[in-house]
Amino acid sequence: MGEYRGKDWQVTSTSVRDRMDHLYNNTDMADLQILAVDETWWWGQTVKDFTAHKLVLCASSPVFHQLFYPSENGPEVPSCVSVAQSSNSAVTKIEIEGVPPIAIEALMEYCYKDRFDKSDYENGYSRNLLWRLWHAAKLFRIRHLFQLCSEALEGTMCEETVFWDLNYSLVYEEYGTEPIKKRVAAKIESLGNCLYEHPNLVWLESSAVRELLKTRFEGCSEPIIVVNNVLRWALYQLDRTICEEVEGQKDANIPVEARLRMIKEIKEGRVKEYTADDIQKYLDRVLDLVPWGEMSQKDFINFIMDSGLLNQDQLLTSSRAIMKAVLNHPERLCKSLYAIRTDPTSNLTPLDNYYLTGQSNNKGGQALSRTESKEASTPRTIDNGSSVYLSREPHTSDSKLHDPIKTPLDTPFTQNFAKMKEYNNTNNNLSSETPSPVRSRPTMKVLETTRLRRQNESVNRSEKELLLVE
Incomplete structure (x- = not known):
């Protein structure tokens, strides 16, 4: 696919897509050379050249159009894209920094072949590629491809992908990842201890680990498990092979004592390749957010007190x-x-x-x-x-x-406050349901009778007091 098929390829092609397929990464009529570079990409080639055609890319992206045919009100060209000198005046050479070659290849497949298959992006490797393609589509303003990538990210999110999703939603926060971050947070909350024991935890950036610990609900996971796997993350950043297996146990199954012992040996200079500062820089990035106060006093004394982890x-x-x-x-x-x-x-x-x-x-x-x-x-x-x-x-x-x-x-x-409140509420309800009769004003006869009665009571009290004095 993409190779020269003879002089009559135009005759045998039955569709526009078939004709574009012939041009994909083909020097035939090519007038553009793309150099994609990303030294941080762990999953394959970090540098690669591609052959392309301005017409195809300009028809797909307003950013490419602005790059080659600038206009006053055109979109801004990202700083990671630059035009380089070429020995061939007929061919323009551009460099794209910070986008891995595999993502540029996927982007060109979409531009030339209209190809995007959501099922290709469901494991760890392809999840990284999907996020990088999402980023490239956003950079070059290829709206439809960006929508396809966004739908794929949301539709295929699961326990296996949530770590990559957390990483990239923080890295690309400026591009509007808030909806994805909310879905990631909901997924993380449901994992409990499994979140920290998952093998993919070690692939998180320090910012993502801090996000996990900061948004963690109090008492939602066993603190000694959190401690053990935070140490697993720190050791892995230092050296992927260090403390990789202990007595047949791997990953989260390695006991916390073994990792504490390894960290202590590094700090004491008994591991030649590394110094105390080497491991401490990774520990310092996350230890302040570990839930020490949720540990039992027994575990804190047995594992942490004399470990040297905390100042x-x-x-x-x-x-x-x-x-x-x-x-x-x-x-x-x-x-x-x-x-x-x-x-x-x-x-x-x-x-x-x-x-x-x-x-x-x-x-x-x-x-x-x-x-x-x-x-x-x-x-x-x-x-x-x-x-x-x-x-x-x-x-x-x-x-x-x-x-x-x-x-x-x-x-x-x-x-008895509750009972009294209930009694009062009941009486209030009854009084509100049954209106009390209207009371008439007392007559003059009633008032005079009351006055005389009170006067007699006062006289009687005075007589009694006199008798007591005598």
């Missing part, structure tokens, strides 16, 4: 948070927040959730969502079986969280 300030802050949680809820001594919340025998109240964490329930100190803010500002009556509390969840002010107001209501009145 003194981080150790102190995390230790205080865990101790506060244990003080309020003794089960946190040996169980993580996730373990308690997923225990089917546990019956937690909102106040228990506050005590479990030792801090406000707001995704590890982030700004509350709109729904959470509304709930947090609403006082609640909480009955935990033994006493009643009026609780107001923490609210934000100047981006700082305040302690909740918890007022025990132990008086007989407040303990």
